[in-house]
Amino acid sequence: MPVKGVKQAPIVVEKDSVTVRGIELKGQWNRMFEPRVIDDYDLTHLDRVAALSGGESIEFCYQCGKCVPVCPVDVVGNYGPRKIVRKLQLGVDLTEDADLWLCTTCMNCLRVCPKEVDMIKIMPAVREQAILDGKFVPPELQKTFENIARYGNPQGESPRKRADWAKEAGVPVPIMASVKRPVDVLLYVGSYPSYHPRGKDAARAMARVLTALGVDFAILGHEEKEDGDSVRLAGEKGLYETLADSTIKTLAKYRFNRIVVFGPHEYNAFKNVYPKFAAENGLAWDYAILHYTQFLAERLDQLTPLLKKPIEITTTFHDPCYLGRHNGEYDAPRRLLAAIPGVTLVEMGRSRENGYCCGGGGGGMWLDSFAGGHQKMRLSERRVQEAVEYGASLLSVCCPYEVSRFEDGVKSTGNDGKLIVRDIIEMIDEAMRAE
Amino acid sequence: MNIIVIVKHVPDLVEELEIAEDGKDLNRDFLKFVVNEFDDQALEQALLLKEKGGGTITAVALDAPEIDQTLFTCLAKGADKAVKIVGDLEGRVTSHAAAHMLADALKAMSHDLILTGVQSAEDLDGQVGPLLATYLGEPHVSVVTGVEARGQMVVVRQEYAGGVTGEFEVDLPAVLGIQAAPQPPRYAPISRVRATMKEKKLVEIQAAAADGAGLNVRQMVRPQVASHAEMIEGNTDTVVERIVGIMAERGLMNG
Ligand code: SF4
Numbered sequence: 001m002p003v004k005g006v007k008q009a010p011i012v013v014e015k016d017s018v019t020v021r022g023i024e025l026k027g028q029w030n031r032m033f034e035p036r037v038i039d040d041y042d043l044t045h046l047d048r049v050a051a052l053s054g055g056e057s058i059e060f061c062y063q064c065g066k067c068v069p070v071c072p073v074d075v076v077g078n079y080g081p082r083k084i085v086r087k088l089q090l091g092v093d094l095t096e097d098a099d100l101w102l103c104t105t106c107m108n109c110l111r112v113c114p115k116e117v118d119m120i121k122i123m124p125a126v127r128e129q130a131i132l133d134g135k136f137v138p139p140e141l142q143k144t145f146e147n148i149a150r151y152g153n154p155q156g157e158s159p160r161k162r163a164d165w166a167k168e169a170g171v172p173v174p175i176m177a178s179v180k181r182p183v184d185v186l187l188y189v190g191s192y193p194s195y196h197p198r199g200k201d202a203a204r205a206m207a208r209v210l211t212a213l214g215v216d217f218a219i220l221g222h223e224e225k226e227d228g229d230s231v232r233l234a235g236e237k238g239l240y241e242t243l244a245d246s247t248i249k250t251l252a253k254y255r256f257n258r259i260v261v262f263g264p265h266e267y268n269a270f271k272n273v274y275p276k277f278a279a280e281n282g283l284a285w286d287y288a289i290l291h292y293t294q295f296l297a298e299r300l301d302q303l304t305p306l307l308k309k310p311i312e313i314t315t316t317f318h319d320p321c322y323l324g325r326h327n328g329e330y331d332a333p334r335r336l337l338a339a340i341p342g343v344t345l346v347e348m349g350r351s352r353e354n355g356y357c358c359g360g361g362g363g364g365m366w367l368d369s370f371a372g373g374h375q376k377m378r379l380s381e382r383r384v385q386e387a388v389e390y391g392a393s394l395l396s397v398c399c400p401y402e403v404s405r406f407e408d409g410v411k412s413t414g415n416d417g418k419l420i421v422r423d424i425i426e427m428i429d430e431a432m433r434a435e
Numbered sequence: 436m437n438i439i440v441i442v443k444h445v446p447d448l449v450e451e452l453e454i455a456e457d458g459k460d461l462n463r464d465f466l467k468f469v470v471n472e473f474d475d476q477a478l479e480q481a482l483l484l485k486e487k488g489g490g491t492i493t494a495v496a497l498d499a500p501e502i503d504q505t506l507f508t509c510l511a512k513g514a515d516k517a518v519k520i521v522g523d524l525e526g527r528v529t530s531h532a533a534a535h536m537l538a539d540a541l542k543a544m545s546h547d548l549i550l551t552g553v554q555s556a557e558d559l560d561g562q563v564g565p566l567l568a569t570y571l572g573e574p575h576v577s578v579v580t581g582v583e584a585r586g587q588m589v590v591v592r593q594e595y596a597g598g599v600t601g602e603f604e605v606d607l608p609a610v611l612g613i614q615a616a617p618q619p620p621r622y623a624p625i626s627r628v629r630a631t632m633k634e635k636k637l638v639e640i641q642a643a644a645a646d647g648a649g650l651n652v653r654q655m656v657r658p659q660v661a662s663h664a665e666m667i668e669g670n671t672d673t674v675v676e677r678i679v680g681i682m683a684e685r686g687l688m689n690g
């Protein structure tokens with residue numbers, strides 16, 4: 001390692017030999033050099049990240065590089081914790097660098113990192129700092145924050161229209177405020193199933209499937225708001241806290257046995273993040289939380305006989321990062337797919353623990369144009385290609401972020417007609433429609 | 436430089452607008468409001484001037500539903516003081532009345548520059564700036580897209596059609612109608628807005644008696660749908676044929 005441009009000869013520090021209890025031990029076999037200078041740099045920016053609450057583990061990195069090949073962003077660009085740490089060592093201010101906004105908090109690096117360098121904590125902490133310091137925030141993300149703060153949804157739609165999807169569900173969708181009695185299942189719909197055209201398809205399918213199973217359920221209607229987990233990971237902690245506070249207080253008004261969520265992000269929020277927030281703020285939060293695939297997988301005995309219409313298709317399944325890696329649930333969605341007659345499941349190379357990321361997590365959902373400018377292709381496009389490479393005609397998903405992302409990806413990669421994208425709930429709904 | 440930024444609310448178009456029973460105003464019972472986008476630009480311009488040359492920013496608004504939140508957001512973004520003019524301010528306030536009340540309040544506030552949004556989406560009237568300047572006896576430039584401090588004056592930029600830009604030197608104090616700041620309005624983190632609400636207070640000033648003159652609404656009607664778009668379907672040949680057909684029908688083609 002050169003120091004200030006001059007190559008240094010290694011300095012030998014170990015003894016040639018020592019005598020221990022009369023036995024001479026030769027030193028050559030473990031010759032060790034004096035630690036050489038590897039940080040002959042200004043470490044201000046690295047230190048600043050490490051000083052943040054949540055940023056500490058950045059310093060643990062010993063540059064082994066295990067994280068880079070598994071990073072989904074590196075597959076389509078030039079990324080990964082090792083590279084970010086290196087840039088920090090070389091004096092790049094992460095709060096002003098585009099890299100700050102590219103991590104999707106997919107957690108694949110943490111899975112393999114021997115030193116537990118935790119980007120899931122580091123990135124939100126640095127983003128929060130950047131936002132508080134008034135640094136550049138990609139305009140599309142800023143707009144999303146403003147929409148969520150104002151309307152409770154990223155789309156900037158009227159909060160009063162949150163339950164409008166239910167009108168065309170074909171079955172009654174009770175609203176908590178009007179049922180005025182305890183229910184078994186509180187279905188937390190989420191913003192994409194409530195407002196996105198393709199999300200609404202899935203929401204309606206969900207209402208029909210729950211009804212067919214005779215589940216006593218209700219939704220919050222216009223009282224429901226964005227859960228805030230992706231907002232938190234994108235660095236707007238204050239907004240996340242406002243949302244968590246409001247959701248916790250809204251739910252406290254009602255009685256139900258369990259919360260079933262549509263989205264892995266709500267699942268993560270309610271299961272792992274809200275409990276801590278509630279405890280810190282003297283609020284009650286003690287609910288059974290289930291992702292809808294888990295809720296339905298528990299009822300397969302009842303569900304299977306209803307799935308009469310075969311869907312003859314080869315499908316592959318995309319593990320959502322926040323259901324799989326973050327929460328360890330890989331089987332429930334696969335069990336549901338296996339129960340649908342006619343469906344053949346092929347696994348992609350990057351599946352389960354090593355599942356590829358759709359690019360929507362950690363705020364990525366609201367950074368598509370920005371990220372697109374720093375990558376060869378979108379993560380969703382890379383994933384669509386992989387599904388096609390493995391011979392699937394249907395890409396099945398169970399996260400509301402994904403249907404629209406992958407459908408756009410199918411079009412932009414020229415795979416229109418080769419691959420369709422469906423939420424598992426849509427497939428179940430379809431299989432229930434026996435002629 | 437001491438800058439005053441005037442902000443106001445306009446109805447939020449996310450909710451459906453309804454016309455009131457008398458047919459002269461919107462039904463204000465169910466309206467939600469947002470800050471006028473041009474006022475947001477004016478505030479951004481003020482913040483940029485302050486960052487460069489120092490000074491203070493005072494945000495001023497006439498009382499309106501939800502206006503406190505907007506004034507606190509101005510403080511969170513970097514304004515030093517926020518003033519709310521209170522009084523008999525129910526319903527729609529005409530630009531003449533607004534300019535009168537603002538002029539009355541601003542007379543007593545020392546300033547070098549007053550920035551307003553160039554107009555508001557509500558009435559597209561654009562008169563508050565010019566009237567305010569007249570009442571205060573200060574020069575006024577409208578449709579401004581950039582302001583730079585230069586000694587005892589400011590140099591302002593106006594954009595015209597065809598990419599032509601004009602530059603004006605304006606003596607201070609002056610009133611400017613801002614069309615756009617040189618960069619998009621910044622984000623105010625929610626935690627900072629919340630902290631601002633705890634730490635700071637809005638200053639309230641009593642409004643002068645409003646002047647009734649100005650724009651009078653005779654009738655409000657929903658826009659009539661004049662014609663529908665035609666979606667042309669089919670393969671390239673059919674689509675091309677149809678487009679050519681339409682152009683011929685409208686006399687847009689020779690032969
Ligand atoms: S795997 Fe961990 S220790 Fe190795 S380079 Fe990546 S972040 Fe550093």
Ligand code: SF4
Nearest residue numbers: 071103104106107109
């Ligand atoms: S969390 Fe995912 S996207 Fe972020 S650095 Fe790690 S592997 Fe890459």
